[in-house]
Amino acid sequence: MLPHALVPPAGPQDDGVVGEQHEDQEHDAEPARPPLTEARAREMTAGLREAMDDVRHSVAVLAARVREAHAARVWVPLGHSSWESYCQAEFSISRAQAYRLLDVARALAAIHGAVTAGTETSRTRETSPAAAAALDYGLSQRALIAVSSRTDVVTELITHRLTTLAHSGLTALDTATVRAVVRQAVHDVRTAPPPSPAEPSTDPVVAAGRQLTDNLFASEYAIGELMLEVAPAYLSDIEAATGALALLCEQIGEPLEHGLAARRYAMSGDPRALHGTVL
Structure with missing residues (x-):
């Protein structure tokens, strides 16, 4: 996700004609555009949605490759002493970034494990371990990092909800349904308030x-x-x-x-x- 641009505070401007002329020049610099039709607006929106989906899918692919590389200890044959030194040398990223990549990979792997445990259909499973690990739930890197320390809560929620749906027979557990359940569970854990004490104090x-x-x-x-x-x-x-x-x-x-x-x-x-x- 790209950071929002910050607009710096406006500097002092001269009052009077000079400021007005400058403002007029700015307005004249950009030619007026004809108003968008609804069809064109929908086309542009579809393009934005596709680009966002591409970014989220890239996160899933990156997570799968990070997990595979770390499990294989890829740094050893390349002469690096550790995962963090490998990431610094090969990709110029910091120690913190290197371990956040692992957080993303582990969170996505835990979520996929919960999906597998909570479904009784092969429609959510891919044909190879690599493809399965890269299954795209439409989660951003930020979302995965946010729940990386609470994957036990997320996975329990996903497993429970998918199992309930599977046994109810009211909803087919197709890819879209599973994706929606996963995204909602991650959202719920991210936004959940702190748990209340088991026995609220009477004081x-x-x-x-x-x-x-x-x-x-x-x-x-x-x-x-x-x-x-x-x-x-x-x-x-x-x-x-x-x-x-x-x-x-x-x-x-x-x-x-x-x-x-x-x-x-x-x-x-x-x-x-x-x-x-x-x-």
Whole structure:
């Protein structure tokens, strides 16, 4: 997913005729375009949808190849000491990026395992292990990283929902249905609020404190999602801090370290990412 462009704050402009002339020149620089027809708008939308699907499919293919390369210890015959040094030398990516690729690969493999366990039809299975691992559920790299630390929850949810559908006989478990179930499960886990305590406290002060904590975590997750819009998960903290994230934090009055911590929390779902900044 490409980061949203940030528009820098407008600089001071001279009042009067000069500014008006400059504005007129800007308007005249681009010729007026005829209004789009509905047919043309639908055609452009279809093109955008196809491009987005291509990007998501690329994530699935990349995840399958990363998992295969790591399992084969591809770095050994090439003379590298580890996976991270191999990725640095061969692809010029950081240690953090190298292990995020593994997170994506493992998350997708776990999801595919849940799909296999939760279905009783061969229609969702491919003819070879490599093809099966690359089965495209339409998930972005960001989504897979976000649930990589909670794959047990995601897979349990997928297995339960697919098994229920298979036994109900109301819906055929075709590829589109399975894809929808997987995407919804990932969405549900990503957006689920923190679990409530098994036995809520009867002390109003304790209950209020827990509510404040829950609200804080929800707020930080929302901030982290915003940070990921301009600094996608594949960027390291250093790359994010020296890019658009620093500008965003400056514009909204947020300390950069706070923005980075919220970004890590949105990626991992682990509240410990906020320690030392918010907590």
